[in-house]
Amino acid sequence: MFIRVVIPRLRPSKARTYLAICFAALLALSASAALGQSKDTLYFYNKTKIVGELLKIRYGRVDIDADGLGIVTIKNNKISSMHATSRNFRVETLQGEVLEGYLTRSDTAGMVWVSTPSKRKKIHVNDIVEMSYYGKTWKSRITGNASSGLAK
Numbered sequence: 001m002f003i004r005v006v007i008p009r010l011r012p013s014k015a016r017t018y019l020a021i022c023f024a025a026l027l028a029l030s031a032s033a034a035l036g037q038s039k040d041t042l043y044f045y046n047k048t049k050i051v052g053e054l055l056k057i058r059y060g061r062v063d064i065d066a067d068g069l070g071i072v073t074i075k076n077n078k079i080s081s082m083h084a085t086s087r088n089f090r091v092e093t094l095q096g097e098v099l100e101g102y103l104t105r106s107d108t109a110g111m112v113w114v115s116t117p118s119k120r121k122k123i124h125v126n127d128i129v130e131m132s133y134y135g136k137t138w139k140s141r142i143t144g145n146a147s148s149g150l151a152k
Contacts, residue, residue, distance in 0.1 A: 040064065040084040042074065043105065050074075054084040054103075057131035079125050081105045082112050092130045093123055100134070 040054035042064060052066035060076045084103040091099045091114050101116035112128075114121050 038086045039067070040086055041082070041105075042079055043081045043083070044078055045080045045109065053086065054082070054089075054133070056133070057128050059129065060126070076126050076128065080109045082125065088134045089131050090134060091123075091128055094127045094129055099123075 039051045042050045042054070042062065044050075050064060050066045050069075050072065052064045052069070052072075055063040055065055055071070057063075057076070062074045062076060062079060064072055064074070066072050082103050083105040086102075088100060088102060091101075091103075093099070099114045099116055099121060101114050104113040104115055106113050106122055108122070110125055111122050112125055114123055
């Protein structure tokens with residue numbers, strides 16, 4: 001059994017319009033995919049930077065999955081600023097304040113902006129005690145195991 005696909009014949013003006021619409025849709029989809037792939041950046045006092053995926057900050061150490069280098073651990077006091085908008089982070093400061101949002105670069109050396117949905121706050125990089133990221137979906141934020149307690 002064969003399935004016959006019928007493609008309607010279009011007049012030249014309609015065919016050009018149809019192709020233009022298909023091309024515009026393809027262009028819009030590719031542009032949105034490219035914009036969604038932002039990278040995190042660490043800026044250092046010696047004017048260098050590392051681009052990659054910021055993993056966590058814990059007790060003065062920053063872990064980043066750097067492009068071409070793998071996972072690198074860096075001390076906080078070497079970092080001038082950060083830019084991490086690829087996902088939302090939970091930031092805990094020395095003062096005990098917990099902020100949830102993304103990080104943007106500050107013009108002041110040693111400072112970073114934490115942008116939450118309701119406010120934007122500038123904090124010192126060395127004041128970050130712990131930082132971890134939230135997953136993009138609620139399912140990716142849940143980790144662990146569950147069992148019924150029955151074993152054979």
